[in-house]
Amino acid sequence: xxxxxxxxxxxxxxxxxxxxxxxxxxxxxxxxxxxxxxxxxxxxxxxxxxxxxxxxxxxxxxxxxxxxxxxxxxxxxxxxxxxxxxxxxxxxxxxxxxxxxxxxxxxxxxxxxxxxxxxxxxxxxxxxxxxxxxxxxxxxxxxxxxxxxxxxxxxxxxxxxxxxxxxxxxxxxxxxxxxxxxxxxxxxxxxxxxxxxxxxxxxxxxxxxxxxxxxxxxxxxxxxxxxxxxxxxxxxxxxxxxxxxxxxxxxxxx
Amino acid sequence: xxxxxxxxxxxxxxxxxxxxxxxxxxxxxxxxxxxxxxxxxxxxxxxxxxxxxxxxxxxxxxxxxxxxxxxxxxxxxxxxxxxxxxxxxxxxxxxxxxxxxxxxxxxxxxxxxxxxxxxxxxxxxxxxxxxxxxxxxxxxxxxxxxxxxxxxxxxxxxxxxxxxxxxxxxxxxxxxxxxxxxxxxxxxxxxxxxxxxxxxxxxxxxxxxxxxxxxxxxxxxxxxxxxxxxxxxxxxxxxxxxxxxxxxxxxxxxxxxxxxxxxxxxxxxxxxxxxxxxxxxxxxxxxxxxxxxxxxxxxxxxxxxxxxxxxxxxxxxxxxxxxxxxxxxxxxxxxxxxxxxxxxxxxxxxxxxxxxxxxxxxxxxxxxxxxxxxxxxxxxxxxxxxxxxxxxxxxxxxxxxxxxxxxxxxxxxxxxxxxxxxxxxxxxxxxxxxxxxxxxxxxxxxxxxxxxxxxxxxxxxxxxxxxxxxxxxxxxxxxxxxx
Ligand SMILES: Nc1ncnc2c1ncn2[C@@H]1O[C@H](COP(=O)(O)OP(=O)(O)OP(=O)(O)O)[C@@H](O)[C@H]1O
Ligand SMILES: [Mg+2]
Numbered sequence: 001x002x003x004x005x006x007x008x009x010x011x012x013x014x015x016x017x018x019x020x021x022x023x024x025x026x027x028x029x030x031x032x033x034x035x036x037x038x039x040x041x042x043x044x045x046x047x048x049x050x051x052x053x054x055x056x057x058x059x060x061x062x063x064x065x066x067x068x069x070x071x072x073x074x075x076x077x078x079x080x081x082x083x084x085x086x087x088x089x090x091x092x093x094x095x096x097x098x099x100x101x102x103x104x105x106x107x108x109x110x111x112x113x114x115x116x117x118x119x120x121x122x123x124x125x126x127x128x129x130x131x132x133x134x135x136x137x138x139x140x141x142x143x144x145x146x147x148x149x150x151x152x153x154x155x156x157x158x159x160x161x162x163x164x165x166x167x168x169x170x171x172x173x174x175x176x177x178x179x180x181x182x183x184x185x186x187x188x189x190x191x192x193x194x195x196x197x198x199x200x201x202x203x204x205x206x207x208x209x210x211x212x213x214x215x216x217x218x219x220x221x222x223x224x225x226x227x228x229x230x231x232x233x234x235x236x237x238x239x240x241x242x243x244x245x246x247x248x249x250x251x252x253x254x
Numbered sequence: 255x256x257x258x259x260x261x262x263x264x265x266x267x268x269x270x271x272x273x274x275x276x277x278x279x280x281x282x283x284x285x286x287x288x289x290x291x292x293x294x295x296x297x298x299x300x301x302x303x304x305x306x307x308x309x310x311x312x313x314x315x316x317x318x319x320x321x322x323x324x325x326x327x328x329x330x331x332x333x334x335x336x337x338x339x340x341x342x343x344x345x346x347x348x349x350x351x352x353x354x355x356x357x358x359x360x361x362x363x364x365x366x367x368x369x370x371x372x373x374x375x376x377x378x379x380x381x382x383x384x385x386x387x388x389x390x391x392x393x394x395x396x397x398x399x400x401x402x403x404x405x406x407x408x409x410x411x412x413x414x415x416x417x418x419x420x421x422x423x424x425x426x427x428x429x430x431x432x433x434x435x436x437x438x439x440x441x442x443x444x445x446x447x448x449x450x451x452x453x454x455x456x457x458x459x460x461x462x463x464x465x466x467x468x469x470x471x472x473x474x475x476x477x478x479x480x481x482x483x484x485x486x487x488x489x490x491x492x493x494x495x496x497x498x499x500x501x502x503x504x505x506x507x508x509x510x511x512x513x514x515x516x517x518x519x520x521x522x523x524x525x526x527x528x529x530x531x532x533x534x535x536x537x538x539x540x541x542x543x544x545x546x547x548x549x550x551x552x553x554x555x556x557x558x559x560x561x562x563x564x565x566x567x568x569x570x571x572x573x574x575x576x577x578x579x580x581x582x583x584x585x586x587x588x589x590x591x592x593x594x595x596x597x598x599x600x601x602x603x604x605x606x607x608x609x610x611x612x613x614x615x616x617x618x619x620x621x622x623x624x625x626x627x628x629x630x631x632x633x634x635x636x637x638x639x640x641x642x643x644x645x646x647x648x649x650x651x652x653x654x655x656x657x658x659x660x661x662x663x664x665x666x667x668x669x670x671x672x673x674x675x676x677x678x679x680x681x682x683x684x685x686x687x688x689x690x691x692x693x694x695x696x697x698x699x700x701x702x703x704x705x706x707x708x709x710x711x712x713x714x715x716x717x718x719x720x721x722x723x724x725x726x727x728x729x730x731x732x733x734x735x736x737x
Binding site: 050051052053054073074075078079083084086089090091092093094095099100101103104105107108111143160164 | 683684685686688689690691692693694695696697699703704706707708709710711
């Protein structure tokens with residue numbers, strides 16, 4: 001599904017290296033968790049994978065379903081089935097949720113050689129997926145993320161994930177900002193979306209999320225590299241001990 | 255891509271003979287008393303109108319001599335030689351084509367993108383329309399319906415002949431011939447335009463649009479429109495069309511006057527899509543328009559809604575004089591500029607009556623190397639007790655070589671007035687575009703979505719069929735206009 005080899009990426013503007021030789025391999029149907037301290041490069045990894053401007057890949061390769069991911073434009077990657085649930089979802093004033101999603105869904109369908117959804121089918125799909133994450137129907141009628149609460153924005157990301165049926169979904173701190181009940185609902189939604197041919201990369205700071213969305217592998221990202229991988233117990237260890245012991249072990253300065 | 259595209263479409267006009275040589279029926283080049291006499295005689299006008307034109311001419315020539323052209327607008331205007339223009343030519347005849355198959359497919363493609371009905375496409379492309387289904391007969395049906403209600407809707411020239419008392423009473427009553435440089439010029443040499451009178455208590459049953467003004471008044475260089483809504487009447491008037499309009503006349507100086515009597519309401523919607531000039535900034539229409547309405551009677555209302563995308567230079571401030579107590583003035587505008595276009599547009603709301611209310615919402619979108627300015631005046635006179643105004647001016651920049659400017663002027667002479675002004679400038683954010691792209695939406699479509707979202711509340715003010723075309727037009731204009 002996803003094969004990242006020796007990925008090096010830096011900030012385009014000033015050349016600051018952020019990712020420094022990152023390796024990660026995700027197989028179909030797997031859920032991988034990525035944990036790591038603030039500023040270690042988790043969101044940068046997500047951005048580089050999704051094709052955001054402003055980063056330069058200086059070394060390494062990324063293959064996604066056999067294609068060279070780094071060769072593709074951001075919108076192409078999305079249409080190929082890569083989805084990013086943003087850490088900070090963006091507001092689009094005046095752009096209605098339904099219009100936005102209609103464009104999104106139909107661009108992807110067109111890419112797959114399918115006809116655009118009829119208005120009825122589209123509305124039914126909206127309803128079904130909103131129910132999946134218990135999204136307030138009123139939000140569907142509003143502009144994309146405009147005036148949404150922090151938690152509503154996060155819920156909306158998973159709603160969009162469901163609408164777009166991606167092959168690989170990267171969740172960047174979807175749990176932050178969600179209250180306890182919302183966390184449970186959204187996690188349950190994600191679990192329902194788990195499929196043998198769909199993979200997840202879940203970025204989080206908290207072990208609690210991983211109790212709901214149980215990962216196959218947990219990785220620790222430190223200073224632009226994955227320095228430790230393990231089972232879900234690793235997350236429990238981290239919660240207890242923090243990252244310092246790993247820093248010492250790997251010789252990364254705090 | 256879109257500038258080129260429009261250019262191609264515009265050039266196609268020539269290729270397919272849309273613009274042919276002007277007929278010999280044409281005033282000599284230059285402007286003096288004889289030009290005005292010639293025009294007036296050609297139109298068989300009464301003596302009073304000739305006198306009126308001559309006084310306007312006198313005023314205009316005076317200004318010209320003193321070189322008192324409006325200089326304050328935020329525009330760079332190459333000098334216009336007013337003596338090298340021909341001020342009258344009879345409506346041009348287009349060569350008739352037999353079917354749409356003969357029309358440039360690219361032009362048809364634009365029409366389709368705009369959602370222009372087939373019948374309308376034929377008219378715009380100069381195809382002969384068949385007798386049964388043609389728009390002329392539709393027009394005739396409409397006209398009959400209007401006549402039954404006592405509504406007068408005709409060319410200005412026809413109104414001068416058929417309803418001289420109305421024309422004489424209202425002409426220049428809102429925009430005096432000495433109002434400004436271009437209004438004076440228009441008053442002296444106006445060619446034709448539209449006239450509309452809605453009698454007391456009548457709600458005009460349809461949108462009065464230039465669409466079925468066919469063969470009556472070719473859109474002229476110096477158009478004159480006069481709309482009178484008598485007590486308690488209502489009319490929605492649509493000007494312009496979304497199809498790319500090429501005109502070889504560089505200078506356009508139109509005047510629109512609206513009079514709303516007690517409890518009357520006039521809604522005036524415009525889509526302006528004149529030729530903006532080539533991609534490198536050559537040619538294009540200079541559009542200097544004076545549009546003004548007066549809320550004469552108590553409780554009357556005038557609304558201006560406009561989508562401005564065309565012309566090399568636009569200089570336009572649809573205004574409302576709120577004279578009647580409790581009257582309402584509104585101005586809703588989207589001005590989109592790209593390439594080397596310059597737009598200086600806005601409104602004037604003059605509050606005279608008590609408890610008068612005005613609302614101004616202006617959305618400027620600038621791309622390419624264009625300059626887009628909002629200029630607005632809110633004036634509250636001494637007697638305008640309890641007057642209220644709300645103004646909101648938002649600008650959006652596409653790229654960083656363009657400019658957006660806001661010049662709000664306030665003159666408040668009554669302490670009970672409430673005036674509120676909000677202004678924002680935003681750049682279409684890279685993060686917004688990326689967010690859309692991450693959902694599979696192309697960059698171009700993302701920009702269209704974001705810009706359409708930005709002007710949504712204005713486009714929603716346009717009458718339904720116009721609104722759909724307006725959205726399509728914006729989409730076409732936006733293609734490749736970034737950077
Ligand atoms: N576009 C950018 N411009 C400048 N610096 C950047 C940019 N993107 C990331 N960085 C820097 O790169 C480093 C890694 O940032 P990143 O957002 O990837 O961290 P993170 O692991 O997601 O942290 P957090 O847990 O706080 O979300 C930080 O020092 C950040 O300031
Ligand atoms: Mg982050």
